[in-house]
Each structure stands twice: as C-alpha cells, then as structure tokens.
Amino acid sequence: MKKLVLTAACCLLLGNGIAAAQQSPAMNEGQLNQLDSDKSGSVSKAEYQTFMSAAFTKIDANGDGSISVTEVTKILTPDQFSAMDANGDKRVSRAEFMGQVMKDFAGADRSGDGQLK
Numbered sequence: 387m388k389k390l391v392l393t394a395a396c397c398l399l400l401g402n403g404i405a406a407a408q409q410s411p412a413m414n415e416g417q418l419n420q421l422d423s424d425k426s427g428s429v430s431k432a433e434y435q436t437f438m439s440a441a442f443t444k445i446d447a448n449g450d451g452s453i454s455v456t457e458v459t460k461i462l463t464p465d466q467f468s469a470m471d472a473n474g475d476k477r478v479s480r481a482e483f484m485g486q487v488m489k490d491f492a493g494a495d496r497s498g499d500g501q502l503k
C-alpha cells in the first residue's frame with residue numbers, strides 16, 4: 387500500500403506539477419479513481435487534499451514533519467525538490483508540500499469548479 391500511494395503521489399507530482407513541461411499534464415483514469423474516494427466520478431479539492439496529506443505522511447519516512455532530499459531521491463529530482471522547497475532550507479515542510487500540490491490542483495482544474503474529472 388505504501389508503495390502504491392508513493393507511486394500515485396509521484397505520478398501526480400510529476401504529471402501535474404513541477405515537471406508538467408516534460409510530462410503529460412493530465413492524470414490518467416487510474417490515478418483519478420484512486421483519489422476519488424466517494425466514487426462520484428470526479429476528484430474534489432477535499433479528496434485531493436486528504437490524499438496528498440496522507441502522501442506527505444508516507445513520504446516523510448522518519449516522521450520529523452518535513453521531507454528531506456534523501457526521503458524523495460526515488461521520487462523527485464534535486465531540481466523538483468528545490469522547486470517545492472519554497473524557503474530554501476533544504477527541507478519540504480507539510481505547508482510547502484501542500485502549497486505546491488494545491489497549486490497543482492488549481493492548475494489542473496481548468497474549468498475552475500473545484501473538481502477534477
């Protein structure tokens with residue numbers, strides 16, 4: 387399960403966010419289904435937030451409340467890590483992580499209705 391979540395988080399981060407230039411900006415159906423916890427056919431902001439918050443907890447392997455480069459070597463490149471590290475302290479805090487992923491959500495929500503489908 388842990389691996390699944392990490393993979394999904396990875397795909398989301400890579401697919402929707404900072405690496406959008408190199409990757410397809412759209413999530414595939416499997417990723418959407420995984421986030422759509424109430425099976426409404428779309429991913430609400432709340433569903434996305436809950437999922438990504440849980441993903442942060444899993445990524446933070448040593449549970450110190452922030453993500454270090456070593457915890458994401460398999461998920462993010464150093465450049466992607468720096469992009470998430472808003473204050474440049476070499477750690478991605480939960481606030482920095484959530485800030486980035488919610489920005490990704492807003493970017494992916496082209497219709498602006500707070501739902502991804």
Ligand SMILES: [Ca+2]
Nearest residue numbers: 422426428430
């Ligand atoms: Ca839903």
Ligand SMILES: [Ca+2]
Nearest residue numbers: 446450452453
């Ligand atoms: Ca940590």
Ligand SMILES: [Ca+2]
Nearest residue numbers: 471473475477
């Ligand atoms: Ca930081």
